[in-house]
Amino acid sequence: MRVTVLGTGAMGAGVAQSLLREGHDVTVWNRSRARAEPLAEHGATVADDPGSAVAEAEVVLLTLFDADAVVDVLEQAAGDAPTDTVWVQASTVGVEGSDTVVQIAAKYGVTLVEAMMLGTKTPAEQGKLTMLAAGPSATLDAIDPVLDAIGAKTVRAGERVGEATALKLAANAWIASITAATGQSLAIARALGIDPSLFLQAIEGSASDSAYAHTKGASMMSGEFPAQFALDGLRKDIGLITDAARANGVSTTLLDALGRVYADASAAGHGKDDIAAVSTAF
Template sequence: MKVAVLGLGIMGQGVARTLLRDGFDVTVWNRSSEKAAPFADEGATVAESPAAAVADADVILSIVFDADSVIDVLDAAEGHVPDGAVWVQSSTIGLEGTGRVVETAAKHGIPLIEAMMLGTKTPAETGKLVMLAAGEKALIEKAQPVLDSMGQKTVVAGPTVGNGTALKLAANAWIATITAGTAQSLAVTKALGLDPDLFLQAIDGGASDSPYAHQKGANMIKGDYPASFALDGLRKDVGLIADASRANGVDTTLIDALGKVYAAASDKGHGDDDISSVYTGFGD
């Protein structure tokens, strides 16, 4: 099966390598060509344009930053998507952005589903993401071998493109909350004169424990934030969550507060660092 991967950020790189390892015929494209070049040595075909990347593909993955970027690659690929191919939109772009992408795909006659990726760098590199799919059943089934390579399971959120996005926003609200909550508890522990690791020891194995708290908390305690999920990426998602919540009658007190603390960390220069750097938004 031939797969085109459009976009080679942290997640796109991990997914492309997973697909190569699993034996797929992979073509990659990235707006910045220097990120794509190394994949030639790893067995992928490097395309110079989205049109060239999709020309022979059975499944096309768009893993770019925002809705405008997805629309740009859809426009660039117009007329070059093979008959029978399916376009899998995997970028977190919010409900309004997804609506615009659906309209663009329909205008170009491109069969579209979505498969949001729940997970970060390591799950992308090891095929352990959770895929949140939505769209026409037959199209999801066509793309399923690719989704099975990318993820440990696929949750079908519904028959309409946008259902997967809705579920991803809910999931990322949880990720934003537990990451910032861990940071707050560690900051309070330290400020009150204790070793911050005592907080992680206190919750370990209890009903309130979370593996994520230990993973991200270890980064916070060390003050080392290698990017697995860039802070500005989650900050963008927090804004999308707030927009969707306001539009649908959900109180935004908590998500707005999260937006402020992630913004504070970004303003301190941590936008490209891991989301665990939100710890710095609490004053460290």
């Protein structure tokens, strides 16, 4: 299929590589062209602006940082795509942001679905993300080849755009919690005079085990935090999750604490590092 990826940060670039590997005709655009140009070596066409990027697209993936970026790009490019193009909102924009994107899509008469990406940079590059999709079943069926190229599985959250966003917020609340909890347990073990790796040995294979704890725990113990999921990106998501929880009567006690812990790590200079750097806050 002819697929355009708008936004080639860590996730967008990985998604583009997976699409190319599966034989799709891929066009990419990024606000900073230098971040998109390396994809030309893999066979992608690099566009100069969003409008030209979508001019022949069957599917457009919006892989941008936040709601403001999605709205801006959609406003720029919606009128330049073929009328039957399917636009796939894949950015974590929160409940209000999702509602705004739906309104903009309706304004321009474009077909919009959601496909949130659950995973980090490496799974994106390997085509092993979990895709959280929402939208009319027939439309999602039509873009299955795209979702299959970038994901190991697709979970359909419902037929209304916004339901996949809700599922992504719930999932990222778990990611934020388990990553911070891993850092806390390692810090407690170290402070009490034992090898922190014993904590990971203790939970291994038990009902409380988590592959994520081992992956992030290894990074925490090494003190090396190459970004798979940037800490400031998760901080943004925690804010969106907190807003959604508060607006719908869910206690934000844990979310407020998570927000403070990740903010402390960011203030210490780890905003662009991997979320495992939250361990430094302990």
